[in-house]
Amino acid sequence: MQKSDPLGILRLLVVCCAGMVSAHALWAATPTFTVSATNVTMPANGGNGSSQIALTSVNGYSGRLTVNSQYSGGDMNAKPPNGGSGGGTAPFYTLNANSTAKGTLTFFPYGKIVPIARLHRPAHVPNTAPVLGLAIAGWLVFRRRRRMGAARWFAILVLGAITIAGAAACGGAGLSGVYPFTVTATDTVTNTAANTQIMVTVP
Numbered sequence: 478m479q480k481s482d483p484l485g486i487l488r489l490l491v492v493c494c495a496g497m498v499s500a501h502a503l504w505a506a507t508p509t510f511t512v513s514a515t516n517v518t519m520p521a522n523g524g525n526g527s528s529q530i531a532l533t534s535v536n537g538y539s540g541r542l543t544v545n546s547q548y549s550g551g552d553m554n555a556k557p558p559n560g561g562s563g564g565g566t567a568p569f570y571t572l573n574a575n576s577t578a579k580g581t582l583t584f585f586p587y588g589k590i591v592p593i594a595r596l597h598r599p600a601h602v603p604n605t606a607p608v609l610g611l612a613i614a615g616w617l618v619f620r621r622r623r624r625m626g627a628a629r630w631f632a633i634l635v636l637g638a639i640t641i642a643g644a645a646a647c648g649g650a651g652l653s654g655v656y657p658f659t660v661t662a663t664d665t666v667t668n669t670a671a672n673t674q675i676m677v678t679v680p
Contacts, residue, residue, distance in 0.1 A: 508538035510572060510671055512662035517584050517677040519558060526558065526584040528675055532572050532662055539574040541665045546582055549659040549674070557656035558584040558677055569665070582660065584677055653679050 511533045519526040532542055546560030561583040570578045656679065661672040 506536050508574075509535045509669065510538045510540075510542070510662065510664075511535060512544065512660060512671045512673050514582060514660040514673055514675045516675050517558075519584065519586065519677065519679045521680045523586050525586070526677065528582040528584065528660070528677075530580050530582050530660065530662075532570055532578045532580075534572050534575050534577070537574045538572065540572060540667075542570045542572055542578075542662045543665060544570065544580065544582060544660065544662050546584075546658045546660045546675075549657045555654075555656065556587045556652050557658075558587055558679065559589065560584050560658055560660075560677075570662075586679075655679075 512530060513533075514528045514530045517526040517528045528546075530544055532544070548555070548557045548560070550557065570580060572578045656677045658675050658677055659672050660675055661670055663670045
């Protein structure tokens with residue numbers, strides 16, 4: 478019967494322990510990042526609300542991040558505010574190694590058009606363009622069909638234009654309540670993500 482080698486067993490244990498320590502150190506040193514955000518209370522006058530966000534590098538991470546928010550409640554018929562991206566002006570954040578980047582995430586009342594959509598409208602086209610367009614179309618119809626009761630068509634078109642303009646201007650305040658949102662920061666190259674939960678209160 479072959480005798481066991483105490484020194485060999487000891488060497489094996491030392492190698493195994495060293496491997497486990499190295500693996501743990503490698504796992505602990507993986508570069509990553511975290512995101513934090515403050516809760517939001519929407520203004521009672523129907524204005525915008527904002528959440529202060531902070532992106533923090535962990536273990537030397539550096540890269541570019543996008544920050545977005547998503548309603549995470551279970552009520553599919555809810556009318557929560559609309560969460561913008563970086564306030565509509567800074568959708569990308571550059572995070573340097575071992576540093577923190579701060580920004581603002583803007584929330585808009587339910588039904589309100591976010592500024593990002595407005596940026597694509599030519600500066601010379603006013604907000605009343607849909608109303609004027611429908612009014613002109615109605616006038617053309619009136620001229621072409623004045624013998625077929627076009628005045629009635631014109632009145633209908635003008636009424637529709639006024640209704641659309643009123644809906645676009647007023648939007649909708651949504652329902653009062655507290656809405657849960659998930660704020661997510663995503664690396665633009667690796668798609669690695671970190672998230673946090675906030676609450677948005679509509680008075």
